[in-house]
Amino acid sequence: MHKDFEISIEGLSKIEGHASLDVKVRKNKVEKVRLKISENKRFYTQAIRGKQFQTVPQLVSRICGTCSIAHLTCCTEAVEKALEIEPSQQTLLLRKLMMYGMMIRDHAMHLYLFCLPDIFGKDSVLDFDERQHELIHHAFEVKKAGNDLSKLIGGRAIHPPYAQIGQFLHLPDKNETKKVIEELKIVRSHIFELVRIFYDCPFFFRKRTRFVALTTPDFSFLEGIIKSSQGLIIPEKNYWEHLHRVIVPYSQAAGYEFEGKDFMVGALARMNLNREKLHRETKKDLAKYIRMFPSENIYHNNLAQAIEIMHCIDHSIEILENIDFKKEPKIDFKLKKGKGVGVIEAPRGTLYYAISLDKGGKILYGNLVIPTAQNQIKMENDIRTLVAQNLDKNKQFIRNEIEKLIRAYDPCMTCATHFLKVNWI
């Protein structure tokens, strides 16, 4: 029997805002898959032009609520490179801690609040019953620990005011530091169960995949070299040369190819390319689970995120227990014309900022590439494969599988949640 059908998911909840999906099948062939990022443009690349460099990291922080710390940190790095500012070792450590706080909170939100309902066959964490209540407690305790860590370092978990170019305006309070260490130690025990759940999860989708990630010597997401699963090694400042911007006419965001092909960034890429650099305590306690990598099962992105939470906790505890943060002299620098590139690993993958300044410190030009845009083309191709593999199943089944797969990618924040309205045509 020839099968013709269309799937149209309007308001695919959000991808850092909103997305929808159209699938068209004719005579048993997948004719069309369109993943439309309909998040309304807010024109940050245009808005930063002409602005004074000091104000820009805090402005781009407003691109994304959940990973504002990643945007702020990456843009700060780009400005520092443009002005040849070298932040102190202490500033870099504080940045790592602030990033760890965000990773813990952001991954916990995605795994506990967005993915667990799929595993338990529920629509929402709001529908969890008594049996799952303990996990809800864990969810909010882990999230809170990450939040408190970012607050301790940055003054706030979203758009943190203490983080500035070249320095932090405020050093962590000693008593608060003790409390955060205790909190991290308590929630560490919750992560074992979380890792186990995603290890046991039977969801499976495997395809040959090119992975790309910034690999850092201490798995801290900040400084290192970019590697691909094909063995390419790229300095941060050259990353753009390997990307190809693809205009997707039906989407408000452009997609990207790496070396002319679709690819994936994110926790799975980091785990595949850099897992030996995880914290020693994490490697010791989670050895069995880390052995699952390298993996091309997209659902292992979630297992990788759970392992990363443990790493962030372990490295944060080590830094907070051993480093005595001291007031440092203000960093001196001269304004000059120049260009700087910042690359970091945001929760959802490699984040790139290029900033060019005039001699008075005004932004001439800014360019940024976000993780979800890099994954966009592969997500669409994977959905095409998924639909083709399931043509014998009913539409409801196919729709659920698509939603689950997109969620496994964790495309920005709110996107990872459930989809709003589904229209069957």
Add this chain to the structure above:
Amino acid sequence: MKLKVGLFSFTSDEGCSMIILELMNDNFFKWEKLIDFKYFKLLKSKGEIKDLDVAFVEGAISTFKEERRLKEIRKNSKKLVAIGSCAVNGSPSNQRNFFSEDTKREIKIILDEFGHKDKVSALNEIVKVDDNVPGCPMDENKFLEILNKYLKEFKVI
């Protein structure tokens, strides 16, 4: 009886939604008894915009579609609260309103293609707003204060 609440997000970074999720760290089990989240796209797929007591709305209004939707929310909610500076005064999501004519020309093709309005608006330029929670992200204590006020007003507590 619980307070029937909807949470809605328009053009923004969704930082205020994040604040609500962070407030849940300490309030989830308390809110579970007091609030019926009728619409909360971040946490559930099944939602309807009907007979809401309070709609909390984040983000500014950039497209015609958003404008229609905001009016629909207003019609179906007894109270509407603007949360965060995008919703309260449009900023920073309204930065294109202040672009030079050259930059406006540069982005026009995108605006036309995706049904954007000429100008990005705060909520109160389009519908009646009953309360505001300012800040970027929104001030969480002010949010709790307003939530509490409505819990009392609707006799939930």
